[in-house]
Amino acid sequence: MRNVTSYSTGALLSIIIHVGVLAALVINWESDSKKVIIQPQYIEAKLVQLAPKKTPVVKKPAKPKVDRAKKKREQDKRRADQKKRADKNKAEAKRLAELEAKLKAKQEAKRKADQAEAERQRIETEFAETLAQEQADISAQEDQQVANSFMQLIRQRLSQNWSRPPSARRDMETMIEIRLVPTGRIVGVNVVKSSGDLAFDRSVEQAAFKAEQFEEIKQLDPRLFEKYFRVVKVAFSPEDLRL
Numbered sequence: 001m002r003n004v005t006s007y008s009t010g011a012l013l014s015i016i017i018h019v020g021v022l023a024a025l026v027i028n029w030e031s032d033s034k035k036v037i038i039q040p041q042y043i044e045a046k047l048v049q050l051a052p053k054k055t056p057v058v059k060k061p062a063k064p065k066v067d068r069a070k071k072k073r074e075q076d077k078r079r080a081d082q083k084k085r086a087d088k089n090k091a092e093a094k095r096l097a098e099l100e101a102k103l104k105a106k107q108e109a110k111r112k113a114d115q116a117e118a119e120r121q122r123i124e125t126e127f128a129e130t131l132a133q134e135q136a137d138i139s140a141q142e143d144q145q146v147a148n149s150f151m152q153l154i155r156q157r158l159s160q161n162w163s164r165p166p167s168a169r170r171d172m173e174t175m176i177e178i179r180l181v182p183t184g185r186i187v188g189v190n191v192v193k194s195s196g197d198l199a200f201d202r203s204v205e206q207a208a209f210k211a212e213q214f215e216e217i218k219q220l221d222p223r224l225f226e227k228y229f230r231v232v233k234v235a236f237s238p239e240d241l242r243l
Contacts, residue, residue, distance in 0.1 A: 146220070147228040153216055154178075158234060162207035165199040168238040172197055174204045175235045182225055184217030192233065204236045 175193035178186055189208045191201050217229060 143224055143227070146224060150214075150216065150220065150229065151232075154211075154214060154232065154234070157211050157214065158207050158236075161210035162236065163203055164238060165197075165203045167197050167199050168203075169197075170238055172200050173235055173237045174201050175233060176204055176208060178208055178232045178234060180214070180217060180225075180229055180232065182217070182220075182222065184214035186212060186214075193235075195236075200236075207236075208234075 172195040173193065174191060174195040177188075177190045177192045179188035179190075181187055186208060189205050191205065194201050217225065220229065
């Protein structure tokens with residue numbers, strides 16, 4: 001019995017719930033239908049005329065406003081800078097020209113000094129050479145005078161010791177070579193040119209050997225002895241004894 005009663009109660013409760021839900025749905029639908037009303041709108045169709053396409057106008061950029069005073073100041077500054085550079089270049093060119101002129105003058109002065117020095121040395125050299133030549137000439141003349149005096153002594157000594165043979169004739173000539181030592185002693189006699197007469201040649205040789213020694217030769221400077229009296233050539237002829 002209890003089960004039947006419980007089932008009945010549950011069924012009744014379920015029916016009540018469904019009825020309530022349905023009532024709520026009906027109430028809500030009606031309420032929304034009354035609040036939202038959509039009215040259709042009518043659109044009037046008209047022909048739209050398109051305007052011709054306009055060419056876009058390119059606007060030129062506006063020219064900046066020129067500040068004439070500023071521009072003049074800038075031009076004046078540029079001119080001043082250009083003049084300053086020109087003056088600087090001119091001054092530098094002038095300085096270089098002066099340096100070049102000084103260098104050329106210095107080189108010219110050195111050239112003239114070198115030329116003068118060379119001329120002075122040339123004159124001194126020529127003077128020294130001339131003086132040396134004069135001294136040499138004087139010395140040679142003095143040497144020749146000394147040698148001639150000793151040659152004359154030898155000639156006289158040989159003439160004193162020579163006995164001319166009877167066969168001697170005017171056209172005969174014999175030349176002998178006498179070798180001496182620094183003491184003046186005769187160490188050798190050779191006939192270097194014969195007269196063609198044996199007796200005449202031997203008489204000449206004997207005259208040299210008789211002289212034996214020329215003591216005066218000891219007084220000679222060794223230089224003069226070597227130059228003039230190491231070997232002496234003497235020519236004999238019947239007319240005279242020639243050295």
